[in-house]
Amino acid sequence: MPAEKQFDVDKVLDKAMQAFWVHGYEATSMQDLVDCMGVNRGSLYATYGDKHTLFLSALRMYDETVRKKMLAEFEARFTPREAIRRLFLAFSEQASPKGCNRGCFLTNTALELAAHDKEARRIVAEAQTQIEAFFARMIRKGQESGDIARHMDPSKAASGLLASLAGLVVLIRSRPEPALLQAVVDDAIGRLG
Numbered sequence: 001m002p003a004e005k006q007f008d009v010d011k012v013l014d015k016a017m018q019a020f021w022v023h024g025y026e027a028t029s030m031q032d033l034v035d036c037m038g039v040n041r042g043s044l045y046a047t048y049g050d051k052h053t054l055f056l057s058a059l060r061m062y063d064e065t066v067r068k069k070m071l072a073e074f075e076a077r078f079t080p081r082e083a084i085r086r087l088f089l090a091f092s093e094q095a096s097p098k099g100c101n102r103g104c105f106l107t108n109t110a111l112e113l114a115a116h117d118k119e120a121r122r123i124v125a126e127a128q129t130q131i132e133a134f135f136a137r138m139i140r141k142g143q144e145s146g147d148i149a150r151h152m153d154p155s156k157a158a159s160g161l162l163a164s165l166a167g168l169v170v171l172i173r174s175r176p177e178p179a180l181l182q183a184v185v186d187d188a189i190g191r192l193g
Helices: 009-023 030-037 041-048 051-077 080-092 105-112 118-145 154-174 178-190
Strands: none
Touching (some): 009 051, 009 105, 030 051, 041 051, 051 105, 080 178, 105 154, 154 178
């Protein structure tokens, strides 16, 4: 009979997610994970197998608990234009000139691993496709209500917004200057007419 887990799998996975989100895959050692998760190395290996499997589990957790939840909340609570604006602001407002700007775990993974890690690339691409679909849906709804200009093609505009959001998230990590980040947000929202 297998031994019963002596820890809450979701709680320790969240701790791993936080570590990977801040430091990335390569810079997070197994010892870092053991320390931050509060789980012994044997339990970690027995539960997740290896660092890569743990990382992918953490990335999926981020996608489920952060990205999907955020999009659903913004779509339910705000007008289409405001939902798009809130998504951009959710990232830009977390930037701090003092550092510790985590950005988006999905975008960080795209930059670090997607070129050579097929499964990480698949998770990131699927999330990006869903963000792009969110933008297209919001644009269509906004066009129907008159909140967003009718002349733009929702699919093309959604692709442009996705690129702007990815760029914003990269800038949050490298140049968290408030005026620069605000300019990106203003430009993206301004294109909606």
